[in-house]
Amino acid sequence: MKRLAALFGCYLLLAAIALSALWFHLNTVGDTLPHDYYHMHWGYWWMRHALTEGVSIYETNHVHYPASTNLAFHTLSPFWYPLWAPLEPLIGTISAVNAIMTVALALAGLCCCLLLRAEGVRISLALAGGVVFMLTPANLFSAMLTNLNYLGVFWLPVCLLLWRSISGQVSDVRLGVLDAGVRGIVFGAALWGMLLTDLQWGLFSAFLLIPYGFWTLIRAVKQKQHRNPVVRLMLVGMVAVAVVVTLLWFVGPLPYLLAYDTGSFSPQSIDKAVGVPFPQGLVTRLDPYERTLSYGWLIVPLTVIALVLWVQNRKGTKRPVNGVSLQMPLWIWLGMAIVPLVLSVGPFVAIGNQIVSMPYVWLHEVLGGVFRVPARFAPIALLPLLVFVGRVISDRAGKMPSQSVRWKEGRGFWQLLVSSAVILVALADGSVFAPMPVRSVVTPYAFYDAMRQEAHEYIVLEIPVAGGSGEAWVGDFPAMETQFYGIRHEKRMLNGTFARAPLDHFWHWLYDDPMLAWLGQRRWLEPERVETQLR
Numbered sequence: 356m357k358r359l360a361a362l363f364g365c366y367l368l369l370a371a372i373a374l375s376a377l378w379f380h381l382n383t384v385g386d387t388l389p390h391d392y393y394h395m396h397w398g399y400w401w402m403r404h405a406l407t408e409g410v411s412i413y414e415t416n417h418v419h420y421p422a423s424t425n426l427a428f429h430t431l432s433p434f435w436y437p438l439w440a441p442l443e444p445l446i447g448t449i450s451a452v453n454a455i456m457t458v459a460l461a462l463a464g465l466c467c468c469l470l471l472r473a474e475g476v477r478i479s480l481a482l483a484g485g486v487v488f489m490l491t492p493a494n495l496f497s498a499m500l501t502n503l504n505y506l507g508v509f510w511l512p513v514c515l516l517l518w519r520s521i522s523g524q525v526s527d528v529r530l531g532v533l534d535a536g537v538r539g540i541v542f543g544a545a546l547w548g549m550l551l552t553d554l555q556w557g558l559f560s561a562f563l564l565i566p567y568g569f570w571t572l573i574r575a576v577k578q579k580q581h582r583n584p585v586v587r588l589m590l591v592g593m594v595a596v597a598v599v600v601t602l603l604w605f606v607g608p609l610p611y612l613l614a615y616d617t618g619s620f621s622p623q624s625i626d627k628a629v630g631v632p633f634p635q636g637l638v639t640r641l642d643p644y645e646r647t648l649s650y651g652w653l654i655v656p657l658t659v660i661a662l663v664l665w666v667q668n669r670k671g672t673k674r675p676v677n678g679v680s681l682q683m684p685l686w687i688w689l690g691m692a693i694v695p696l697v698l699s700v701g702p703f704v705a706i707g708n709q710i711v712s713m714p715y716v717w718l719h720e721v722l723g724g725v726f727r728v729p730a731r732f733a734p735i736a737l738l739p740l741l742v743f744v745g746r747v748i749s750d751r752a753g754k755m756p757s758q759s760v761r762w763k764e765g766r767g768f769w770q771l772l773v774s775s776a777v778i779l780v781a782l783a784d785g786s787v788f789a790p791m792p793v794r795s796v797v798t799p800y801a802f803y804d805a806m807r808q809e810a811h812e813y814i815v816l817e818i819p820v821a822g823g824s825g826e827a828w829v830g831d832f833p834a835m836e837t838q839f840y841g842i843r844h845e846k847r848m849l850n851g852t853f854a855r856a857p858l859d860h861f862w863h864w865l866y867d868d869p870m871l872a873w874l875g876q877r878r879w880l881e882p883e884r885v886e887t888q889l890r
Contacts, residue, residue: 359465363461366486369486375790385498390500393835396449396452399439403440412433413431414611419851419860424853424860426853428615452501459503462509463506464485464488467509468481468484470742474746476745479777482778482781488508491733491734492643493643508734522681532590570687620725629730631730636700637700653781658689658692688746696733699729699736807845814848817848818875819834824853834850870885
């Protein structure tokens with residue numbers, strides 16, 4: 356536990372350095388437009404308000420009033436609320452969210468490192484792999500946008516590690532039905548936490564957990580001592596599914612998901628689905644603070660090198676004595692990365708003068724255009740690639756003879772030197788010291804605090820009027836930032852954003868509503884009609 360705490364502390368320090376611009380400039384957020392930090396902060400205030408008032412956190416008319424919005428598909432990310440709730444009264448919501456982002460990045464590095472170590476990767480490579488996974492451009496981009504829901508990438512190695520441990524225990528030990536059920540409850544609780552971070556992690560994790568789960572079943576079949584492991588593994592899986600469904604129903608969004616009118620979605624057009632730029636995004640690190648996601652300088656070139664080394668040495672690889680192992684074959688790890696890697700480049704790529712349609716087009720159509728940023732598949736491809744590269748290089752390093760007497764005598768020093776160099780290369784690839792551009796949040800005004808003290812129920816109408824759903828919006832994004840003031844005045848309002856909110860909640864503000872269109876500077880004043888509405 357001491358080593359684990361020390362390791363987490365190291366990654367926490369690196370995460371704080373990566374987000375140092377936010378920590379050294381409090382009351383700031385990433386400097387980019389469009390930006391939706393305000394609805395993430397408001398969401399945590401709303402959860403506290405809803406729990407205090409005894410109402411559901413998944414239904415509200417506090418924004419886009421008088422419409423009542425179903426928040427089942429909104430980026431609410433309740434998983435982080437238990438960390439925000441005790442910190443916000445002490446250090447304010449900006450610093451509390453900064454702390455969440457720092458912890459999330461550190462967890463990504465730590466959990467990736469633990470998975471690599473479990474798969475037999477050398478400690479120096481595992482530490483470096485954790486750095487690469489933690490500082491992937493998708494994570495830093497999410498931090499710049501305050502997208503806490505997308506900072507749940509650590510769930511991928513957590514779920515793989517949990518299932519690895521469970522499948523090993525179930526397959527190698529004669530566990531009873533009760534013991535298998537307990538493990539199913541633990542795994543189901545982890546999946547529930549992952550889905551409370553964001554529902555999209557269910558989609559992301561499927562590309563890793565499904566092939567990994569099938570392999571563990573095959574491994575269980577190969578156990579010649581008895582056949583019960585397959586039955587017990589299936590029992591664990593069924594218990595986990597039952598736990599997830601039960602928790603999502605009673606402590607989650609499942610009832611609201613089933614009640615959601617999916618016909619109200621405003622899907623994004625395929626031409627706006629941004630992928631990793633091909634081919635430069637696969638072999639270089641593009642600036643995530645310029646809204647461009649990539650894989651970095653290391654992982655794809657190293658994968659090619661590792662693939663060559665693996666093919667050369669494959670014939671000399673020894674199989675485990677009993678024919679089975681907790682380590683999944685390298686070709687499966689490599690295969691797991693292919694689909695998310697292909698999806699991450701987006702719907703179309705240019706090869707010469709030809710525009711080629713990619714498989715993401717099919718996924719976009721199947722999901723009705725709700726999933727908007729295919730480049731976010733990059734971390735899902737990155738994790739199995741890190742395992743593949745780490746294991747191949749570790750195996751090769753273990754077989755290299757020590758030719759030098761000096762190397763043998765000073766082996767500890769040289770290993771430390773090599774480990775430090777590998778980690779420094781990973782830090783350089785992660786651009787850990789590259790400053791995030793920041794800007795101040797909206798100016799705080801004392802009269803919002805005075806409004807909170809008033810017992811009257813009224814609607815706060817900010818001017819200019821603006822609102823949106825993430826897929827479509829009316830007005831300018833800076834005008835929507837006034838949703839941030841809802842944390843202070845705690846009244847209902849119009850201005851603001853909810854991901855995947857129905858268009859009819861705000862689209863009439865554009866031109867159809869004489870008063871709101873005029874207050875949004877989109878329509879000339881018609882005094883009689885506006886006066887009637889105001890009265």
